[in-house]
Amino acid sequence: MSKLNNRERTIIIFNRGAPDRLIWQPRLHHWYYVNKSRGTLPERYRKLGLLEIYDDLGASPRAYHYFNDTIKCIEGDDIRVRRVEDEKYIYTRYKTPKGNLTQVERKTEYGVSSMRVEYFLKNIEDFEVLAYVLKRQRFEFDKELYMERENILGNRSEPVITVPWGSIQRLFIVYMGFERGLIALWRRREKVEWLLQAFDENDDERFKVVGKTPFKIINFGDNIDENLCPPTLFKRYMLPYYRRRTKEMHEAGKFCTSHWDGKVKHLLPLAKETGLDGLECVPPEPQGNVTLRELKEEIKSNGMILIDGIPAIFFLPIVEESVLKAFVYELLDLFAPNIIVGISDMLPPDGAIERVRLVGEIVDCYL
Secondary structure, three states, rough: OOOOOOOHHHHHOOOOOOOOOOOOOOOOHHHHHHHHHHHHOHHHHOOOOHHHHHHHHOOOOOHHHHHHEEEEEEEOOOOOEEEEEOOOEEEEEEEOEEEEEEEEEEHHHHEEEEEEEEOOOOOHHHHHHHHHHHOEEEEEEEEEHHHHHHHHOOOOOOOEEEEEOOOOHHHHHHHHHHHHHHHHHOOOHHHHEEEEEEEEHHHHHHHHHHHOOOOOOEOOOOOOOOOOHHHHHHHHHHHHHHHHHHHHHHHHOOOOEEOOOOOOOOOOHHHHHOOHHHHOOOOOOOOOOOOOOHHHHHHHHHOOOEOOEEEHHHHHHOOOOHHHHHHHHHHHHHHHOOOOEOEEEEOOOOHHHHHHHHHHHHHHHOO
């Protein structure tokens, strides 16, 4: 029998089959760009590009890092967006006939990441302005860029695209911040839910485009954590969102996963009601609040697959290598073949890159 490639293996796994071997797919982008920026890449990698490093390690890249910008957001004709940056901050301003919105991000991690320090929505009055912006956006698929990126990746990975945060998560994470968003929800729930409807209508246009693309796997980039989205909020807002969008994507012939990268123990029993085919990035103990066996009970027993599963802290020098190896074998024993093995969430900048090679050797020989 001829050897399969990683694209073929991925689809077999999503169809709940058993490939010839498992896929090792650690996310190395953050590690690479931070170390490149601060001049601390290992000597053997200083002249190599990121994909060359993946090849050297025998690993597969997470494809959405290459494909997310193939869906283009086109602003309305009467919307003006200005984005400027200096050494420390990035400033984004929307100017509309209804008013203006401003966001400020602070650069972090040697300039390769950023965090919002001022959100677009300062008060309830800003909701009208944002809704005006969202109702005038449209979306396009850049097929030429898709083909270019597909050619770059080759058979290293199956193309995947991540759609932005949905429903209440978008309010908390993107537009208003958790504290101010929660206060708005408590004081003016009807107005918040009016804005969430505008999010939903905006997503209608996005998902119409996504459904017609060649992507077979759609990842919902929701950053789920029960401390920010507890079961009560999840049931009211995220569960209907998932049910509707996964149904649409399944009807379009696509698989669906979501990025649950926080503490999720009390949300996992709801996962089977979402329509998702798999969960990405769930961090088991000691990084998260769920054991591997609890995770198996709620994922594998419900016919879902797991993407990732190894706590990122196990790649730090403070953790003995033997602990990492033991954990990897337990993970594989519990989840294989219904798993794409990776790091929950990413390799830290100070993570030991040779441990990535070590895990790859374990995964490669497991089945």
